[in-house]
Amino acid sequence: MSLQAYTAAATRTESPRDLEYRLFGQVTRALVHASTVDERDLATRIDALDWNRRLWSTLANDCSDPANALTNPLRAQIISLNLFVSRHSSAVMRGEESFQDLIDINRMIMQGLSGGAQQAA
Numbered sequence: 001m002s003l004q005a006y007t008a009a010a011t012r013t014e015s016p017r018d019l020e021y022r023l024f025g026q027v028t029r030a031l032v033h034a035s036t037v038d039e040r041d042l043a044t045r046i047d048a049l050d051w052n053r054r055l056w057s058t059l060a061n062d063c064s065d066p067a068n069a070l071t072n073p074l075r076a077q078i079i080s081l082n083l084f085v086s087r088h089s090s091a092v093m094r095g096e097e098s099f100q101d102l103i104d105i106n107r108m109i110m111q112g113l114s115g116g117a118q119q120a121a
Contacts, residue, residue: 021113027052028106035099049089052102056082081105 014022027048034048060082062068063075070078085105091097 024110056085
């Protein structure tokens with residue numbers, strides 16, 4: 001079976017929650033890796049931070065849609081986290097902060113996504 005066929009089959013069988021969990025896992029692995037490379041490896045560090053920012057920006061954008069089914073307080077928290085992620089990412093690039101807070105936030109979201117999937121089953 002080709003990789004393309006496998007990917008298509010996996011995508012069709014994943015729930016939105018599973019897809020979000022997998023995406024957070026990929027982005028978080030990139031952040032963990034970027035946190036271990038030499039500080040002069042700007043490409044790796046910037047790529048991971050940018051991917052994480054884009055993920056959070058997409059979530060915040062979705063939460064700003066009035067048709068979003070999440071509760072208003074949860075939507076507001078996600079938007080606030082997006083703002084924090086953006087500011088903190090800039091501080092990481094300036095050498096003022098570490099990747100760890102971003103990694104921890106993503107892992108907490110992943111725990112919530114996996115817990116919710118277990119409760120639904």
